């Protein structure tokens with residue numbers, strides 16, 4: 001993008017303030033900045049200093065085998081892949097089945113582009129991809145496992161033992177600290193998951209073309225005009241779904257109906273994450289005193305000073321590849337992208353159906369059927385190319 005700015009920008013902002021939204025040419029200067037931040041060309045996930053094996057190809061190979069191995073679960077029938085399968089690495093149902101026929105509490109997220117995220121799980125209870133893996137492994141309703149089961153599986157399969165020993169300098173049977181064993185398994189699983197990327201999408205090409213049309217002053221004729229305008233302006237989607245990853249990496253209470261045990265979202269997990277031995281500032285991190293320690297104390301301070309912001313708050317998911325991962329939201333309650341757009345158009349679910357206070361951006365939108373359709377088309381264009 002060059003430094004071009006529409007001359008109307010200043011006037012446009014003044015009009016916005018006066019409530020004459022429909023009169024303002026799209027995009028204003030601020031909107032242009034938001035649009036410019038959206039498009040991407042394949043950029044790798046940011047390095048993870050807390051996992052020395054994050055970008056190790058041998059670790060990714062072992063990670064994939066372990067990801068697909070039900071032998072890591074206590075029941076012997078559930079692997080990571082049981083709940084994260086197919087091209088989107090999730091399931092088509094609202095919840096997924098773990099050991100003993102138990103259903104997961106929430107909708108399994110797609111693992112595509114998961115290496116780009118900064119917090120994990122809908123409520124953010126893991127701060128790194130490698131530590132996240134310990135949660136499903138040990139969750140009684142998912143894989144119901146522990147270090148004893150995992151060690152036995154690794155030690156019982158010679159190719160696992162060889163690969164593990166080569167990476168970590170010690171055979172699994174000799175790894176006396178059970179937490180170290182679990183963390184190492186998490187680190188190879190993360191190395192694999194960091195390769196599951198689909199970045200470049202028709203959306204990116206559309207945004208680039210649209211930005212050129214803005215320079216030429218012909219944007220209103222561009223096929224992406226109404227979708228992008230609604231995404232950025234009337235729908236306010238870009239407030240949270242921003243930047244390359246189409247997420248602000250933050251947590252918000254959208255006012256989504258939830259009667260489950262975990263409905264308080266982030267409010268229920270901050271303290272546990274602070275004292276978690278597997279957090280990125282803990283003894284199993286490869287960079288315990290790095291930026292992650294500061295990130296955790298910032299989170300704790302936020303939760304203490306603004307408790308309403310964590311109550312019922314869930315993480316903004318990426319919208320990249322979103323067409324592949326129905327149903328939607330942490331509850332899996334919205335079956336299609338049309339349903340999601342209707343949810344936002346209504347300003348969320350009725351008060352009283354969710355805990356806490358709905359964030360102020362979520363209001364009735366009064367979208368026309370053309371605007372709704374344009375948003376759905378835009379969301380569908382965000383599917384990246386498979387490598």
Ligand code: HEC
Nearest residue numbers: 079080083096097098104106107108109120121122136142
């Ligand atoms: C029984 C189903 C099930 C199994 C087995 C399972 N997961 Fe999940 N996974 C889920 C659910 C449900 C969530 C969302 C949980 C939440 O946010 O509360 C999730 C969340 C995740 C996330 C976070 C994604 C994000 O965007 O925040 C990652 C990463 C992940 N799983 C990887 C794995 C790995 C690796 C394994 C194997 C060690 C695994 N899962 C096993 C159901 C499962």
Ligand code: HEC
Nearest residue numbers: 235236237240252256314315316317328329330340344361
């Ligand atoms: C205030 C921040 C915010 C705004 C504004 C916002 N979103 Fe979201 N979006 C989120 C959060 C947070 C979630 C997850 C909510 C949950 O599950 O509780 C989400 C979930 C979604 C999902 C489901 C993704 C999935 O993987 O399940 C889609 C699709 C989506 N948003 C599209 C939009 C569109 C389109 C708009 C504009 C009309 C929009 N969002 C506006 C924060 C926001």
